[in-house]
Amino acid sequence: MSPFATFSLPPSLLVDEDQLQNLYRDLAAQHHPDKGGERSTFDQINRAYQTLKSPSKRLQAYMEATNIEFDSRGAVSNHLMDLFMQVGSLLQNTDAFIRKKSSANSALAKALLEPESMHLQDQLTLLIHSVESSLNTLTETLSESPPPETLPQTFRDLSFLEKWHAQLQQRYGALF
Incomplete structure (x- = not known):
C-alpha cells in the first residue's frame, strides 16, 4: 500500500507536516498492538509516516504512485559538488580526530585535544546549517510544480543531502 493511501492522502510532492503528524498520532493510537491492533498494520503506519516525513522518500513514493520512471542511482547535481567535497573532507578529518581521541590514554592527552574538538x-555546525539550507531550498522547489522529468534528479539530490545531514550530525555527536 502506498504511504499516501495509508493516511488517505492524495499523492503529493509536499505534505502539511502538522496534518501528517496528527493523522499518524490518530492511526497509531487506533492500531497500536497494546490496544488490540495488528502489529503488521501498526508497522505499516510507522513505515508510511517515516516515508512521508522524509522529502526524498516522499518524492520517491510520489514518483512510484504517479508512474514516473526513475533510477535511484546516479550522481549529485553539479551545483551540489562543492558541498559534497566539503562534507567528504570534514567527515574524513572528523573520523581521523575521533580515532586520535580514542587512542589518547591520559586526561592530559584528552585535554590537549579539546581545542581541535571545538574547532x-x-x-560541523556550519556545514550542517549549509546542508539544511540546501535541503530547504530544494524542498521548496517542489512547491513550484516542477516538470516531471526533473524529479528523478531532485530525488537523488535530496537523498544525498539527507544522508550527508545524518552523517554530519552523527559525527558531531561522536565528538562528545
Whole structure:
C-alpha cells in the first residue's frame, strides 16, 4: 500500500507536516498492538509516516504512485559538488580526530585535544546549517510544480543531502 493511501492522502510532492503528524498520532493510537491492533498494520503506519516525513522518500513514493520512471542511482547535481567535497573532507578529518581521541590514554592527552574538538564542532555546525539550507531550498522547489522529468534528479539530490545531514550530525555527536 502506498504511504499516501495509508493516511488517505492524495499523492503529493509536499505534505502539511502538522496534518501528517496528527493523522499518524490518530492511526497509531487506533492500531497500536497494546490496544488490540495488528502489529503488521501498526508497522505499516510507522513505515508510511517515516516515508512521508522524509522529502526524498516522499518524492520517491510520489514518483512510484504517479508512474514516473526513475533510477535511484546516479550522481549529485553539479551545483551540489562543492558541498559534497566539503562534507567528504570534514567527515574524513572528523573520523581521523575521533580515532586520535580514542587512542589518547591520559586526561592530559584528552585535554590537549579539546581545542581541535571545538574547532571541528564549529566546522560541523556550519556545514550542517549549509546542508539544511540546501535541503530547504530544494524542498521548496517542489512547491513550484516542477516538470516531471526533473524529479528523478531532485530525488537523488535530496537523498544525498539527507544522508550527508545524518552523517554530519552523527559525527558531531561522536565528538562528545
